[in-house]
Amino acid sequence: xxxxxxxxxxxxxxxxKLVSVARDLFAGEGYAGVSIEEIVQAAHVxxxxxYHHYESKRDVFQAVHEDVQRELTARIRAAAAAxxxxxxxxEAGCMAFLDACLDEDVQRIVLLDAPSVLGWQRWREVDERxxxxxxxxxxxxxxxxxxxxxxPVDPLAQVLLGALNEAxxxxxxxxxxxxxxxxxxxxxxxxxxxLRPVGSR
Numbered sequence: 005x006x007x008x009x010x011x012x013x014x015x016x017x018x019x020x021k022l023v024s025v026a027r028d029l030f031a032g033e034g035y036a037g038v039s040i041e042e043i044v045q046a047a048h049v050x051x052x053x054x055y056h057h058y059e060s061k062r063d064v065f066q067a068v069h070e071d072v073q074r075e076l077t078a079r080i081r082a083a084a085a086a087x088x089x090x091x092x093x094x095e096a097g098c099m100a101f102l103d104a105c106l107d108e109d110v111q112r113i114v115l116l117d118a119p120s121v122l123g124w125q126r127w128r129e130v131d132e133r134x135x136x137x138x139x140x141x142x143x144x145x146x147x148x149x150x151x152x153x154x155x156p157v158d159p160l161a162q163v164l165l166g167a168l169n170e171a172x173x174x175x176x177x178x179x180x181x182x183x184x185x186x187x188x189x190x191x192x193x194x195x196x197x198x199l200r201p202v203g204s205r
Contacts, residue, residue: 019057019067021047027068031109035065035117065113065121072113073134076104080138091151094142098192101168102175102185111176115169131169136161152199160199167195 025047029038040061044054058064083100084093104110119127139161146152171188178184 015057018047018049018053022049022054022057022064023067023071026064027071027109027113030065030068030117031112034112035061035121040064062121065117069113069118069122069130072109073130076101076110076114077134077138079104084138084142091146091149094139094146094152095193095196097138097142098168098196099189102171102188102192105172105175105188106181106185110172111181115172115176131165135165135168139164146199150201153201164195168192 022043026038026043029042029046038061040051040054043061043064044051047054054064058067080097080100084097087093087096105115118130122130140157143152143157143161143164147154147157171192174188175181175184
């Protein structure tokens with residue numbers, strides 16, 4: 005194996021270890037409760053190794069946030085794809101998102117800490133880049149199938165994204181997240197039912 009290839013693999017392995025360890029720490033203690041020293045100790049690397057890959061704790065958090073978001077997106081896509089009725093893909097994806105909001109890392113990293121750590125604008129950009137496309141596709145699919153009344157997709161996707169984010173926060177902040185998830189699921193289902201053509205609701 006060429007030395008450059010081996011070095012690149014070692015570098016990637018170190019980066020992956022840092023993200024994995026930091027993800028567990030951020031999920032359990034929150035961004036403010038975690039120090040750089042805790043991350044390097046848990047990952048068994050030096051501060052120099054961390055700063056070789058990331059400029060700051062915020063940069064580490066950003067990498068962790070993107071990691072969680074990628075997994076969340078894959079989970080939503082898988083739930084939609086598993087639903088045989090294409091007109092139900094949107095609801096299946098929404099329910100998968102609400103289920104994920106019961107997970108500690110999604111709650112703490114994506115919903116609670118990311119807006120303040122990354123800044124509202126950056127958090128919104130990432131959320132829109134990842135989530136809006138999924139919502140647009142599912143809405144278009146539902147409209148083509150006649151399951152949803154035809155209407156402009158972009159504003160509808162934006163409104164639905166806002167509703168889902170608020171539902172996620174409702175779950176994350178609840179004293180009983182499981183009960184909140186059930187309530188949020190019923191509410192989202194009613195919202196989606198309202199998109200059906202008049203006469204089929």
